Amino acid sequence: MRFIGRANELDYLESSYADKRAQLVIMYGRRRVGKTETLAHFAAGKPHLFFSAQSATKDEQLAAFSKQMFAAGAPAARYIDRYPDWQTALSDLVTLPRNSSNDNGRRLVIFDEFPYLVKSDPSLPSVLQNLWDRTLQHEDIMIILCGSAMSFIEKEILSEKSPLYGRATGILKMQPMPYWDATAFLPDYTDEDKTLAYAILGGIPHYLLQFDPDDDLQTNIENRILRKGTALYSEVEFLMHQEFRETATYNSIIQAVALGATQLNDIAQKTLLSPQKASTYIANLIEVGLLEREFPANAKTVEFSKGMRGLYHISDNFFRFWFAFVFPNRSNLEFGDIGGVYRYDIEPQLHTFAASAFEHMCADWLRRCNAAGTLPFHANIIGRWWNSKDEIDVVAGNRDSTRLLLGECKFRNQPIDMRVLQELRRKGSQLRGEQRWYYLFSLNGFTESLRNLAEHDDSIRLIDMKTLFGAR
Template structure:
């Protein structure tokens, strides 16, 4: 498996910029499990003098003893007469004894575990920060995977550390351009398929062997009982949620195309008020999102009955589409058969939905580089009762728009895709419309000629995936 550190340039640059600032820095870095927080922090710290402590789910005394040993191993003055610190007050105060030749870098990974075993730690840290640490050349990073704890406890107004953080960063999945670096020898089509299946979670990407074909990886590293990805979703659900059977039912319903609240309710028969609560929990975990037309208003987004739910985590989508429904057969070793008859025939259709997300990511990069006809400030999907458009981007004034369609099929894209797009959302006289098409297999000569005349932007998969 590929263990090389890849991507995360923006996160590393953010950490370095804070590290280069004078005086105290108190940073909070958080994100869902498997997102790559620990690896990113280790990569950042590897060429710096630092203290890295990974908290465990343990009793307070054990946690303090383990932290003490890690800190005293740095040969601070207290190590001459102590083997462990008698209290957290003394242990955390001793951070000031670390070598001050360079900025003192202290990383406490999975900080919520430390607080769970001793709820007084935020108060101790707050007093220490206010009185001493903020005036020192020190950088303290608190990292955590418990999204609800970080957002609703640590960063909440009631928490002693509220308002002390000098930087807060929620780590997201890698985007397509970073994720495909894990598969440098794959074809553009296989890179796209690998991302559509695994998403941008580094831990998942590392489970695929880039020396194996896409089919071999799916069979051996997803569908085969005993491999990491086979049980990953079930383990994560049990770690993060209660009533996993209920959540399985909800996610399965969404994976089958039930995207409206009313449709999910009809499929699951879960009471709507409870269903909304369950969906909210899945949104907080980054597994599901609620989507609105890009032209929608703030009022519309506040209406619980509006919007469409979709699974944002690619691997969860794949798991509930192809693994979860066939668990019985897979438990008895039917991996190859399930791939041949239940996965392969539907894989392109599955990838086509993710291709739209890839196209949006690509347009964002083009937008940031100033390579589009105008700079958009909003981008997403658009739909009404009769039509939908894969991509709609708008400028700040609403006077310019970019409309796009994505075709993930083996035939070249022709003008029969462009003309209906132009008819779906006729712009008003005071709105300038531009058009773009994304295609897996390229474009016909007729479309290339038409696009040249009309200024239509064309993006082929080989251009996007490299």
């Protein structure tokens, strides 16, 4: 299997590794996002100890860790077969052989699924903190603590009350891959199908790997999502059971959001929960990276206005797809009516379904251009704007709100015409910004009159699929 993307994460890890000071890096992110694979890729070619914790008792974990330490060169003689506790085990990290090819003789130690270790021995963070303060912070060592239990890491490791608070030299929260890396899993797809696949699977490598790059999109949807017994068919239920106890309630909340409930009261009404209860469940879904709350950019200052009520969305593309098309069709799918569900439910709605993922892709494209310095100005904020009547797919503004970029994204069969530009100008007149640019993103190109206009007017930029997937 080819390793794809993750350039920023690897850059970050390499620069920590090259740093002269001791490093304690906390890495976390939702399940399946690619933490282990990225760490393995980073560690390859460097002497290292990679300990993948299991859900087990403290004694079992210590036994497994001791075995790896002794095999890696820690002196076993002092202990009969294993370390008696984490204090002695971690004290011995400094006895591991150094990396002789590296200037600073760095030792690299990775604890994958660290929360499992703390669960079986809650004193571990304070043991590590003590050792760090006394000895480890003066050693040539890089320790990475990795975990997928997001709430655990955020509450127990990174919060002020945690003994490890303030000791971490770096925190890396792994996000799903951006579309340009995610679609590299399906290199021979057309740009349109890449977009559809990204709208369905998102940037989670484990999901992207389920599709066969040699099969077309329809075959992949039918055989790898809609077919009972496949990993993706049962993934949502599997993950929900792993993360939550009251899965039925969580399911009903996500389904309510999938069906268009975007405000707390709507969600509470649809799920028959009190708003207080609903908001607790929603907070947990946000914590595990399944829901998000989006705020509109502010019309006056082009900042996100937290004061306004945000809208809830399903942040994970695959969960959106599953709740939109698999969950409501479960009884048909259980009877093997895959072709029917595809033809009558999915195919006619797929482009509409993909429209919001397409908007996110366009915003990410702008963010990448912004980082590369290829936008007409440096944007301080890039997001969506809406009020009670109008909505703009993507807006970007500079710090003092003098420059404004307004964008419209159309994932549909007709080319974008002049009316779309006129409508964008009208909606944009409600936002501040002396100098304005109009960015039109289109699946199927632009009418000739619009192309002629854009040729002579630098404030109008036409972005087609080739640009979105190619040049910045």
